[in-house]
Ligand SMILES: Nc1ncnc2c1ncn2[C@@H]1O[C@H](COP(=O)(O)OP(=O)(O)O)[C@@H](O)[C@H]1O
């Protein structure tokens with residue numbers, strides 16, 4: 287089992303390298319930009335897959351967590367603190383080495399929060415918000431949970447759209463690169479395109495390994511047991527509320543990490559990233575990938591986001607994902623990429639009642 | 645001090661007193677049965693003890709620990725395990741995985757250690773499998789380990805649920821109609837399994853409709869009727885209790 291899990295990761299790594307080599311050889315390296323972006327989106331998808339497939343919950347608010355990560359990091363790394371340089375907290379942060387001096391393209395001096403510091407703040411804020419809203423919201427079931435998370439998403443969307451700190455309809459731009467070790471940074475810099483492709487997919491691999499491990503662990507088994515029978519799980523000592531909450535928070539952190547990194551890669555973030563249609567899109571992709579199937583979610587997440595980012599769906603972009611969701615819910619509520627799908631579909635189409643609705 | 649004590653436990657649903665002022669004790673390492681007509685409040689009593697329902701009043705004490713304000717998972721952690729009248733197995737999981745959940749309270753790998761797959765979690769996981777297979781072997785179902793639990797024959801599912809509850813290594817085991825839906829042979833088997841459980845040192849609280857099973861394996865019997873305790877005695881004495889006979893003769897199915 288374990289060997290198989292890791293073998294898949296090896297295949298995935300080979301595929302990632304293979305794609306890069308092919309695009310370089312065929313002069314189509316421009317594909318790498320969208321492939322990098324879809325990697326970050328896939329990070330949200332696999333986290334959400336854990337929530338939907340394994341913990342049996344739904345969240346139509348994950349674009350909100352992505353936006354919290356992206357916007358906070360963008361704000362902190364672009365907001366000029368120079369005028370407040372002498373005031374208590376700014377001076378303190380500056381002395382602690384958490385701020386950086388730089389110049390923008392017009393040569394104006396800037397004093398901003400260091401990207402790593404912004405990243406950590408974003409993760410802390412996302413974790414806190416996910417805990418605070420998750421605690422009451424996850425007590426709800428079915429439609430109510432869907433509505434509550436939807437409401438959360440709308441609130442975040444309204445905040446970023448309505449606040450001048452977050453650039454209102456324009457969003458935030460001029461976000462600096464995110465420095466990693468050895469002078470490498472996450473940024474949209476053309477010369478760093480290949481490196482960024484590998485960084486993004488490297489993060490996805492790390493995310494996949496963590497989640498695949500989790501799913502196979504004691505916690506993963508407990509999550510499946512909650513899905514199988516919540517009462518029985520509790521009777522066996524599984525703290526169902528805690529496990530659901532932690533899973534929700536974990537997936538929110540995945541979304542926030544994606545938000546931070548993609549924002550530094552793109553050099554900015556706009557309110558459409560926080561929109562409800564984005565959240566719906568993530569849910570649709572998890573659904574089509576097969577609920578309790580991290581690989582399915584990853585494959586669908588990278589392929590569909592790539593196609594969307596390349597503009598293959600044109601002006602129908604949102605409609606495509608909306609339709610996917612409807613069709614999946616009607617014909618294959620357990621998703622497409624899984625065993626037994628053909629049999630289920632045949633049963634559905636021929637009206638055979640023996641369809642297993644577990 | 646009694647090993648397990650229920651004191652003045654009450655619970656109503658609207659105007660209906662499902663459990664009314666019930667008190668009793670259970671001696672360690674015995675089988676105590678709770679009988680009574682349908683709707684007498686037996687399942688409600690189990691739900692109160694195992695934390696699935698909060699009592700309106702009363703207390704539940706295991707050794708020195710008060711259980712009545714705790715959640716089901718905490719109560720399980722304190723050594724009280726249960727089965728359900730309408731089987732509740734985890735669908736989509738094998739029989740072995742079902743039983744492995746029974747080891748949950750005895751293991752501790754969490755989100756972080758699980759995601760990082762730390763070496764000590766592999767050791768723990770191996771121990772969980774080994775312990776679970778041992779329990780399944782004890783109940784003679786080790787050969788079913790890899791079958792999907794909910795696809796097994798009904799009688800086998802009952803035994804898997806029993807094995808799962810026992811994998812918790814409980815001090816007190818609550819069995820809610822474990823023989824419901826079983827044929828005579830299977831019921832006799834179930835009786836033997838319950839005795840085996842008691843012989844392992846586990847204290848059993850049993851709700852059961854099958855009177856021959858109850859009379860055979862119980863050390864003591866408590867009779868509930870309309871939520872109230874109407875008798876509590878040895879099986880022999882219960883069989884001769886006028887009030888019990890009256891309650892049961894008024895019923896078609898006892
Ligand atoms: N959750 C509940 N809500 C309302 N009424 C309930 C609930 N659970 C049980 N009851 C009622 O309480 C009474 C006792 O039920 P129960 O404990 O299931 O009886 P038994 O297990 O002895 O057959 C019944 O009248 C039943 O309808």
Ligand SMILES: [Mg+2]
Nearest residue numbers: 686687688729
């Ligand atoms: Mg009952």
